[in-house]
Amino acid sequence: MPACTGTMKMSPLVLWFHKLGSPPYFYRLAGRFLPWLYAIALVTGAVGLYGGLVVAPADYQQGDSFRMIYVHVPCAWMSLFVYAFMAANSFVALVWRIKLSETLAMASAPVGAAFTFITLVSGSLWGKPMWGTWWTWDARLTSELVLLFLYLGVIGLYHAIEDARQAARAAAFLALIGVVNLPIVHYSVVWWNTLHQGQTVSLMGQSKMSSSMLWPLLTMAFATHVYFFASLLARSRAALLALESGKEWVRGIAQTQEAHAHG
């Protein structure tokens, strides 16, 4: 077939993508990025928290209690972002059976679950003094709780099956199905009457927040994103070592480390 002759010539981007999919290459590259990501997340996180908890003025109605927003909202955004990331990798893992995508999807699940948990707890702590209740079964709160259960389901399913690659594919399938919950979480405050307020910050159009209060929030959002990728790379590196423990490149790393340890 004449069409097949072109497949040998790959654009540099596609070639890089293929290289990235190889576990040893990814392991080395991730190891080089990791300290930088942790440092950036730590510095921007500290700036964002200081800006939010100290510099930003108190809200005209809520007083200082509104400062919970600087933890709650970035974590809530991350709970959705991480799920979308996990689902996208699950999709690639299911169709193309790329080992790295399986690893990335499974490594992001516990991080996403943690962000979702923090979202629910911080919202609850804020809700008691402001709304007058820890919890109510409105559409936003309920769909966010479903999101936590989806994360826990993916983690649980992954660990319930012995063979790691089969387990990843089964869990990836669940992660992909659960993606329908994302628009429900996001639009729940629009589609239904909820106790939870509507969207304050929007990508398009005016944000309903003063700029003196907004910049720490956006800084925190940036910090949580960088932290997620740092945590993801660290977890994926560990998972790849375990998954490929019989391979030559892992043995090479083990030998170098042993040599280092013995001086």
Added chain:
Amino acid sequence: MTPTRKRRLIAVALILLAVGVAAALTVTALSQNMTYLFSPTETLAGKAPPGASFKLGGVVLESSIKRDPNSLKVDFVVTDRFKQIPVEYTGILPDLFREGQSVIATGKMQGDRFIAREVLAKHDESYMPKEVADAIAKAKAAHAAETK
């Protein structure tokens, strides 16, 4: 793309499409049946379940809050700016409870009064420092005085 991958891609896409349609149908069905709260207009039109507990949502009417000096009993009027319902509540109110604030009260109608066992304050999505809020209020007052 190899035939196997193409087959997998189509299968996964079809399953996603099916799940998406199922979710969309469920959401539309729920949005017709699932009501978190009833407004005073809906309540007085008889849409709220009679004799049963439900959630009443609206704004606390300005200068309608009357506190009993000897107990935690509070009387106020909830309005949606069309109809009004007097509400009675005994207990501690949330921080955001004030005149002109949105509230959601859970309880039952007793005659034409709503007896609440829980009152929640709904917050809106605006955040601003006190100085800005004062400045806006001042500008609004000035504008109102000008147009009079």
